[in-house]
Amino acid sequence: MKGKILIVEDEKKLADVMALYLRKENYNVTCVYDGEAGETAILNYDYNLIILDIMMPKKDGWSLLRKIKAEKNTPVILTTARGEEEDRIFGLELGADDYMVKPLSMRELVLRVNLRIKNRMSSNNNANFSFETMNINEINREVFEDNIIIPLTPKEFDLLLFLCKNPNQVFSRDHLLNKVWEYDYTGDTRTVDTHIKKLREKINFCNKHIKTVWGVGYKCSIE
Incomplete structure (x- = not known):
């Protein structure tokens, strides 16, 4: 396996499609479908990368992003249906590593994930x-x-x-x-x-x- 990825996305069909494409790239993928389930997964397990939706039931992506960056060193790709500049800047200021606007291109998603994983691995050669x-x-x-x-x-x-x-x-x-x-x-x-x-x-x-x-x-x- 190339690494472990967590997808936190309330649109189940979209999450499952993302997981399908990433599993074809030999990633170990876990999907959860609301913010509370995402928080539980984040606190109890370690991942190489997290794909995080912003607008979710029970707990939003902003709250989860703050928790991730306070407790982990895990790269995060934010996804949202909103593409306003303020949202992108706010997410990056909170520590997001990348930002994608829906509808997502699965090919672009895979490329961005591969890039983030590769960059993290190249910086960790001595670890x-x-x-x-x-x-x-x-x-x-x-x-x-x-x-x-x-x-x-x-x-x-x-x-x-x-x-x-x-x-x-x-x-x-x-x-x-x-x-x-x-x-x-x-x-x-x-x-x-x-x-x-x-x-x-x-x-x-x-x-x-x-x-x-x-x-x-x-x-x-x-x-």
Whole structure:
């Protein structure tokens, strides 16, 4: 797969057509059809690019764009039936990477997506880490094993990256919560155990190399 794309578009037929063309280009595409579903997807998963409609039920594209740019580093292509200059400028000022006015040309959409993905990948050539059959791209936030992309939640990715960038060091659960979740946690630390379990289930490398240090925490054991 060339990358993961989220389409947030309330016109289901249009979203499905966009997904069809992008899947033909070997992209992994997810479609959601209102702003609330878009927010859930954005907060819980990582994508290489987001195609975002502005006028949607439940939550508009402007609100989602602000949230994306506040919490992610994901390129966004805005789509709208309105082509006024003020809207285009406002979207770009909020951090949109591109802007397309409906009706959309599917050929142009594919070209713009390819360009954005290519530009992001070319700027991330030094952000790759390889461990046996597993590869991590830090900026694209992608993990591959045996050249197959592994779907991870944002915190699963953050935890894996932190352990792999600090090999053979033992970290307590409290320390991992502080570094990965970025807060001091004084309650139940089982959330770390749950995320470690998921990584081991999803990635063979993690099953072999993320070790439990009894009474202390975890480490990524790399010879």
